Amino acid sequence: MHATLRDAPTPLTRSVEDYLKVIYHLSSQGGFASTSDIAAMLEVAPPSVSGMVKRLSETGLIEHVPYRGVQLTNQGRRAALRMIRRHRILEVYLTQQLGYDWDNVHEEAERLEHAVSDELIERMAGALGDPHYDPHGAPIPTPGGEIEEAELITLADAPVDGVLELRQVNDDDPARLRYLADQGLTPGTRLTVLERQPFNGPTTVRIGAATRVVGRELALALWCRGVQA
């Protein structure tokens, strides 16, 4: 039998699920998630993290190297990916079936992800035709725990003259999401980098027939894939 995201040996608390998700995101690039970064992301005090880290490593969900940070075990990673699948399926469902906008699904999904059953998530996924990406372009883990790892670069790092496809946008600021939707900057959009001002200045891109100047901060929130012209 193959392990799937459905395994739920001991039901996890809401709080534990949140810690695992945050640790997943923080350790996805480098190796370790630090106590203070976890605390900042969850908006709790660092000693609260130390306490939870102790409990999580006792249950085998994370590995803790004192004064270095933590990493997910395989078990912890599966639990985290299960939450991420739930969150992203919920976001797609709320936007496609219930008229939510892509800038206000996050909060709702954040609460629901702890309450839904695996069955409900799979029914939603089925009703949506098993989507592969959430509304912001983030890949949705499969029920088996696989997740696409695309090599994306931000628009701020894209080479001049490159032809790009916008694949994913950061969803951490609703106002930015509204602005992006307004500008038609949604996943799938093709754009050509025309020039970039020196000293981390704005990037000028062509989108279809139009030309836009994108400031560095915004450009850092736009993840793209290179495209054969």
Next chain:
Amino acid sequence: MHATLRDAPTPLTRSVEDYLKVIYHLSSQGGFASTSDIAAMLEVAPPSVSGMVKRLSETGLIEHVPYRGVQLTNQGRRAALRMIRRHRILEVYLTQQLGYDWDNVHEEAERLEHAVSDELIERMAGALGDPHYDPHGAPIPTPGGEIEEAELITLADAPVDGVLELRQVNDDDPARLRYLADQGLTPGTRLTVLERQPFNGPTTVRIGAATRVVGRELALALWCRGVQA
């Protein structure tokens, strides 16, 4: 401005919401809900109820008469009806939009009702055309906190020769719900009471062209309204 079920002055905990729902159901007929009945319904020990009762009356959600029981205040009743609306809208949504059966929606709704926002509930209600009854025939409170109080009698109490419409079925036993669905005994069904055996014996009814014998226990779970023949 009119008070609505959307008021949420202080967000309530999951546990508090459960207590209020149970107290609502227990005190809907008689006046007071007893400590031990609440404890039985929530599957907690009686002292846990005493403790929570103290907190709930301090926050003004219930009124406590020591050694007698508790009653909801208006504020508590509104909070309870809000949860009941959520629960019943969720049940309709899960059955109508996501293929759940009427015997397995309860558990899912029980968890989701604490996590959904008012906005999501109203979006679901809108997508369903603002239903008035849940899948088991129970009336859905309005967003304003009104709930239909129909005078229903159980099939076990229905007079012989009466013509009835089945309006609502108890949803506390999934196996019974499956049986009822199998027998076509769903809300809206017309039936005629043909006879009843003495000493609380079974009731014989005609449903369309068919005749069925319904045992007392089952008959007590079927709530009906008299109909002009």
Next chain:
DNA sequence: GGCGCTGATTAGCCTAGCCTAATTATGAGA
């Protein structure tokens, strides 16, 4: 009117998660 059963309450304890204040480890730079 008093006995005793039942049900409610109080006393005291536990766990999960949070907090602040105090302490300790790490590692960069003099």
Next chain:
DNA sequence: TCTCATAATTAGGCTAGGCTAATCAGCGCC
């Protein structure tokens, strides 16, 4: 190598919401 800022941890406390054991109130029955 030593110092010191920063980050992490420990110490100790708080609340919500459970629990068991012990006590107390209400009331039916003799």
